[in-house]
Amino acid sequence: MKLRQGQFSFLPDLTDDDIRVQAQYAIDKGWAVSVEYTDDPHPRNTYWEMWGHPMFDNPDAAAVVYEVNECRKEHGGKYIRVIAFDASPGWESVRMGFIVNRPATEPGFRVVRQEGEGRIIRYTVESYAVREPEGARYA
């Protein structure tokens, strides 16, 4: 099941050139672009692992594509996304976020039902991937 999170996720996978154009848009708006990766695709997993620092002072998006490719070398079997922070409201707010790399196979999610008091059923989702320990997922 293809993970549909963030921008452009219903489009075909972005090429390096597409990534560059999108990142350049963010840079031209004055947002700090950074690269993150994870192997836990739960939709509420907000904070992914950072790949290096946010790129505050790079005027050109070629640097972002370079970092994405460096990250792919190390974490090519995981999800990688590019996010753009806007600091102008006084707090760091994510303006853009899109997945640029995904594992070869994405097993998807299952529904978990929990029996509560008085026959209440609580529902949640769990990725099949996270049943493996960290580092062994998507291997």
Place this chain on the structure above:
Amino acid sequence: MTDDTDPAATAPPTRVDLAAAFEESGVRDVLEELDRTLIGLKPVKARIRETAALLLVDKARRQMGLATETPTLHMSFTGNPGTGKTTVALKMADLLHRLGYVRKGHLVTVTRDDLVGQYIGHTAPKTKEVLKKAMGGVLFIDEAYYLYRPENERDYGQEAIEILLQVMENNRDDLVVILAGYADRMDRFFSSNPGFRSRIAHHIEFPDYDDAELLHIAERMLDQQNYRLDDDARRTMAEYIAARRGQSHFANARSVRNALDRARLRQANRLFNEARGPLDAETLSTITEPDLRASRVFRGGLDGTRASGQQAARQAEGTPP
């Protein structure tokens, strides 16, 4: 990510108008500005003109589908200190930007300290950080030969060189690297790093300025700050340049700039001490002969004053010279 465009517009053109492309790209402005603002440097200007022509033709060829590869644009600027290498690098960044070979056209100036780390594992991230900052523009490495220190085989400079070479090759579309330094030491640097020599297409040599050019530069510098030399001062300045050239640490235009800075200091001092009553703009902006004449260059320079200082000290102690 591409818009639907008329196929006729995207088909390669069958003929190009180089003159129109020249006008359109704004290259003429850069070349004219170069001629106007830089004094002397004839061979450098000629090389830049040739490079601009090559790039313009190459761009036209690419539009017609004749060439596909990005040409190698990395350069090396060799010359003595103060011959305008950084200034020309700035102009070159502008030129490449206007021709569309770099996307942003900014210049990032670095030296060894900005690239090479202090401990194991520090160099690679540091060099990459600088390279990322320079992407879309021009990376200017001043005194590049310091990167290579053959006397210390565990020097981290070698690591920076390897990363540089890799990025210069793989990210040719993203950034242009200009190495600068003194001619003889750069030659040694290139002969011990053959990878660099083969990746650099344009070697530009910066000749020293002659005395007349330096005087012209001095007047141009003063003019920019709304100062001027009176006739006596101009003659003194010419003498100063001739005398300074023979002394140690002569750095062409930089020596001239430093001399003028000190002359301005002396002028301010003189006005402050002598002035009785209001001064007009003319007086405030004129450098006179005494302001220049007070320089120690006329007393034999740094070496001369040191020698005479030692002599004076010996005489004071009563020892024979």
